[in-house]
Amino acid sequence: MNANRMWMLAALMVAALVLAACPAPAAQAPAAMEEEAPAEAPMDTGPCAPAADGPLAGIDPRGQTIVWWHQHSGSREEKLAVIVEDFNTNNECGIVLDAQNQGGYNDIRDKVNASTASGEQPASLIVGYQNDQAFYQLNEVLADFDKFIDDPTWGLSAEEREDFFASFIEQGVHPVFDGQRLGFPPNRSMEVLYYNLTWLEELGFDGPPSTPAEFEEMACAAAEANGDGTGGYILRDDASATASWTFALGGDVLNEDNTGYVYNGQATIDAMTMLKRMLDNGCAYFFTEGYPNPEFAARRASFTQGSSSGLPFYANDMVTIAEEQGRDMDVWGVTAIPHTTENPVQNIYGADVMITAGPPEQELAAWLFIKWFTSPEVQARWVEASNYFPTRAGTEAHLTGYVEENPQYGEALALLGYGAYEPQLISYQAVRDAAETAFNEIMQGADIQATLDALTETANELQEELMGEVQ
Structure with missing residues (x-):
């Protein structure tokens, strides 16, 4: 082997050793993956979708x-x-x-x-x-x-x-x-006064009454025309009737903050006084043998008081009884409970x-x-x-x-x-019974003031007793 070849071989060996000793270049790290934000749920905007805000947010009424x-x-x-x-x-x-x-x-x-x-x-x-x-x-x-x-x-x-x-x-x-x-x-529904317009006009009146005085005068005239204890106003003894007259005469059966009863106010006293006088004078009477609409249709009552929901029954009886009696049907209507206030005050229930x-x-x-x-x-x-x-x-x-x-x-x-409106108090069902009893006692001659004082006391005791369970 000549000298030149020996030198080249040595150079190659040295180069190999140098390369082996040099560290390999670091591998390049892959680019970091960018984190994707979780996809937002699509907003529910269909019919009746839950509200997004407010007190009822998120409540779904669908399919209930x-x-x-x-x-x-x-x-x-x-x-x-x-x-x-x-x-x-x-x-x-x-x-x-x-x-x-x-x-x-x-x-x-x-x-x-x-x-x-x-x-x-x-x-x-x-x-x-x-x-x-x-x-x-x-x-x-x-x-x-x-x-x-x-x-x-x-x-x-x-x-x-x-x-x-x-x-x-x-x-x-x-x-x-x-x-x-x-x-x-x-x-x-509403408490209304049913009136027979044809009969009132025959008696010389122009239309239905708007005041208690007119009402009493007309009822007494009709009762006198019949002359048999009928013809006037058919009395109602329930609590709704008592409340209706109290409202119409400017009063209330509730106290000012609607937490108790006042049955002995002046308006209730005046209403009971008028109705008792009408009963005593033959201008009003009790009818307890059924509904009052047939009496009204047959001219045995010029006035009745009741719920507006009874209108179809009155209409039917007016036609039926007129046909049975072979006469034209009387013209009739409904009006406000006769009142002393500037405008009517109607018992709505x-x-x-x-x-x-x-x-x-x-x-x-x-x-x-x-x-x-x-x-x-x-x-x-x-x-x-x-x-x-x-x-x-x-x-x-x-x-x-x-x-x-x-x-x-x-x-x-x-x-x-x-x-x-009538009382919404928890005791009113029991108080209604007490009010009916008091009304009948008054019509039978009991002292009006004392009876209504006792009713007021009883009503508030009932309320206090039941509300004691809330405390």
Whole structure:
């Protein structure tokens, strides 16, 4: 091997050793993967989607089945079923309302109390009077409507709320339960005075009475014309009649803060004094053998007092008895209870619907049915099915044809803006019985002031006793 080759071989060996000793270049780290933010769930904006904010945010009413215990029967129940089917078919929330007749108000009260005693929720929707609401709330059975009414998504607009007659929507507010609104008015009835216009004109009067003095004069004239103890005014001894006369004479049977009773005010004294005088003078009489409408239709009474819900029965009897007697039917109507106030003050009453405390989704679904059922267009359908009065002024625009066909209904409808209401206190059912007893004692000759003083004391004792359970 020559020297040149030896030198090249040595150089190659050295180079190899140098390369082996040098560290290999560091492998380049792969670029860091950028973390992707989790995809946001798409906002639910479909029909009846839960509210995004407000007290009822996140509550989903869709697909709920709601049971309603009600008292409607016969043709009224059949017509109600048609309205309910409309809701079930067309509401965008997919809510199903199951409307169930449970008998009368007493039957519903018994069922609610039985459910409560067993620790079960009653039906999501129930019906009853304002004193029922107070009784149920002793056990916190009911939801407060204000959380629905005031909700920015599901509630009533200011315009919608103002459309309800104030006395109707305030009737379910309970001062003794911290002002909770425990009922909502789907319909109402009114105490009215039924009068026979044809007969009054024959007796020389131009129209129905507007004051108590005119009323007494006309009733006495009709009684004198009959001459047999009939012809005047048929007395009513129940608490609603007593309240009606008290309102009409400028008083109230509740104290100023609506927490107790005042049956011994001057207006009630004046009303009892007038009615007792009319009884003694033969200008008023008791009729206890049935309903008063046949007596009225047969001219055995020039005036009767009763619920506006009786209008169809009066209309039927007026036609039937005129045909039986072979004469033209008398012209008749309804008017305000004769009053001493500048404007009428009418006793408006009726059961409310109540939402029972339960799952929030059920409560909201129940409210959405009530909101729909009390809309003017639907209320108009319910008026024609039931002959009840609407609870919203805007409903009247949808009743033009019905009023033309039922003029007496129209007379009463015009009085809805003058409403007052009876006590919603928990004791009122028992107090009603006491008021009826007191009325009959007065008509039998008991001292008016002393009897009404005793009634007031008894009524407030009953209230205090029952409210003791709340404390």
